[in-house]
Amino acid sequence: MKSRLTLLASALVLTACASMTSGPRAVAQLQSTTGNTATGTVSFTKSGDKVVVKGEVRGLKPNAEHGFHVHEKGDCSSGDGLSAGGHFNPDGKPHGNHSDMAHHAGDLPSLKADASGVAKFSFETTSIAVGSGPSDVTGRGLIVHRDPDDYKTQPTGNAGPRLACAVIARG
Known part of the structure; x- marks a missing residue:
């Protein structure tokens, strides 16, 4: 009986900890813009006072760095x-x-593509929120x-044309 209570208590503690650290989630399904090949999936998950941003983007120029930003409108129709x-x-x-310290909320770390043109990433940020x-x-x-x-040119960072676009949706 005592071991069952211990197991039950442990399960309740783990469940409580998991619910405290993981919060609202959003997902972006990147689609290539006209004439480009970049696609991918990015998740945004609230974890305590931070947001964990994780994803993978394919179809990028190999061994290159690419600007990565949240933009003001959820509209990829153009x-x-x-x-x-x-x-x-x-x-x-x-x-x-x-x-x-000073940057747009939407200024995210640049993506670094590997030799196959794939950028895999995971980082935490306090600049953005998910859910409210x-x-x-x-x-x-x-x-x-x-x-x-x-990171200098105002207001865009001179990151060039847009290769892929997504609307960030609650997930």
Whole structure:
């Protein structure tokens, strides 16, 4: 009897811990823009006070870096990704490196493609939210750019044309 109670208590503690650390989730299914081949899946999961961003993007230029941003509009209808608007920037900050204090909420770390043109990534951020608040990315656009982000040019980082676009949807 005592061992059953111990097992039950352990299961309850693990369940409680899991529910405390994992929160709302959103998913983006990247589709290539006209004339491009980049596609992929990205998940955004609230974990405590952070959001874990994980994904894989294929069809990129091998061994190259690509700008990666949340954009203000969840609209990929234009074929070139321009219908997604500019970078998501609810706080009116300048464009910058994700690791700097001042940057758009939508300024994410650049993607680094391997020799096969695949970028696999996982990082945590406090710049965005999932599920509520002014920095909620649900319903926003997600863009992969052709070129690396220079983290200086305002307001875009000079990351070039948009290779893939997605609407970030609650998942």
